Amino acid sequence: MNETDFNKIIDSINSLTVYREIKNNKIIDILRHILTEEDNLPYMAELVATLTEMAEKSSFKGNLFKSYIIHLMLRNQNNFTLFCENNLDVKNSSIYELAKRDVEAIKTIASMDLTKLPDAEFLLPAITQVMDYKPVKDADSELATIPDDFTIDDVIEFHKKHGCGDISVFRSFRYNDEKKKLVGVAHPDPIRFSQLIGYKAQFDQLIDNTLAFLNGYNANNVLLVGSRGTGKSSSVKALVNEYHEQGLRLLEITKEQIEKLPDILKLLRPRGRKFIIFIDDLSFDEGEMGYKYMKSLLEGGSEGKPDNVLFYATSNRRHIIQEKWSDRGTGTSEDAEIHTTDTLNEKLSLADRFGITITFPKPTPKEYINIVKGLAAERNIELDENTLQQQAMQWEIRQKGMSGRTAKQFINNLMWNTQKEDK
Structure with a gap:
């Protein structure tokens, strides 16, 4: 590679529009320093170290630089990739033409030969290793990818099948209150239904409802109730392991995050994947108001639940909210009777908002x-x-x-x- 080739790489980086966020990536920043500064040996060493760290973390092998640049492109979330995730026809649009140009620029960047970089001879043994890398754990990477000689059509099909951003990488998520974003779970519970023994009728009902959801039919929010340790939570987690390739994703939130649901639903509404929002061990004690938020969302509220979202919750209590004997009333006056009936109905109403209740009894x-x-x-x-x-x-x-x-x-x-x- 000569100076003209280096300038072409720099121009390819600087010209990105739809994929402009890639310009802020650490590897790209290091590469820019290598191509524009005279004292670039420290940056060369940093490039090798960063690529090696990434490879061992994600089981990448072969040409690490090319693999990483392609991964960076596929994981990018922008308007174009979101349109593809939602299976929209983008080919007659202006954004398609812009993205097509960006993809060609990224392809140029990914094809760069690191051994031809300025002063590469000082680190040639190390650079040679990252061009044909063999990780310690030589396992097949779980990260989906595309052919080395990719085109814009390959990119479109990738996002239709796998989604974009973190959704293309992770199947399970948590919600970060501070950053107001979904955070992928790197090592989710790998449980499968084949590992869960008993409760076949319960599992079948849960699976049928979930398949209806994935296939675009009306499906119900589900409440799983029963004794501790009967497999309620495991069965929900098994769903995403069985059906993530069909577009299912799991977002687990805590009871304390229920009040954040309006913000969470805004994040999920435009996505082209189906989400189960999962609340484990859902119950409310006297005085807690979170159930009012939950009830409002389940019945529609001011802003309806998105079509790509269902709520699944587990509870040891069938009626979720703690019920006291006083709720049933002991007085004889008409006012007392009305009051206690209203209190009892209010406490039972949240469980009623779940269209399906599946009971997991204690095993005999x-x-x-x-x-x-x-x-x-x-x-x-x-x-x-x-x-x-x-x-x-x-x-x-x-x-x-x-x-x-x-x-x-x-x-x-x-x-x-x-x-x-x-x-």
Whole structure:
């Protein structure tokens, strides 16, 4: 590469319009310094170090610079990529022409040969490594990508299939109150329905409602109620692991963030993906007002819930809000009767706003043992059935009663004890 080639790279960076945010990226900034400053060796070293760190974190391999620039483009969220995410026809628009030009410029940047950079000979062994990198954990990256010789059409199809911004990378999210943005969960619970034993009818009902949602049919908000450890939360998390490739995303919020829901829904409304807003262990004590926000949103409120959002919540209480005997009234006057009826109806009304209530009862002894047997088979535990059953029952007596969680904890303990004996 000569000075003309370097100037072409700089011009490609500076000319970005639709993808202009890329110009502020750390790698791009380092590259700009390398191409414009005389003392560029420290920047060369920084480039190698940054690319290496990225590779080990994301399982990138091969030509790290090219992979990273392509990743940067695909992860960018802008008007064009949002239109593609929403499956809109962009090809006859001006923004398509602007994006097409940007994509060609990014392709020029990505094709740069790092070994030809100024003073590259001083770091040639290191640069050679990042041009054909082999990470310690040589696993296939979970990040979706496109062909090396990509075109604007490849970019459009990518965003139609995977979305844009963080939604193209993550399947589960939390909400950052301070920054008012979604934050991707790097290592979500990988649970699948195949790992959940029992409760088939409950899982089928949950899956059917979710599939209706994903296929554009009217679907219901869901309340999952039942004893602790019965798999309510795990079943919701399993949904996104099963159906994220069909466009499902999970946003888990806390009870305290319910008042932030108007801001959250503004973020989700324009997105071309379906979101389950998940609230685990939803319950309200006397005096808490969050349920009024929740109730308003579930019934439409001043601004209706977006079509691409459903609420799924778990609770140990069927009626969610703490109910006291005084709510049922003990007086005999007509006023007291009206007041207590209104209070009781108000407290029961939130649960009624969930179109579907799925109950997860505490397992019977037989069901509990079946869960234990299933988990033992999954972990290849070789123990005669009577001994396994006896130890499982002893374990649940010492712990917190029979549940799927108790069964899993028993199996974990049994695995450890077995390994200790084998040593």
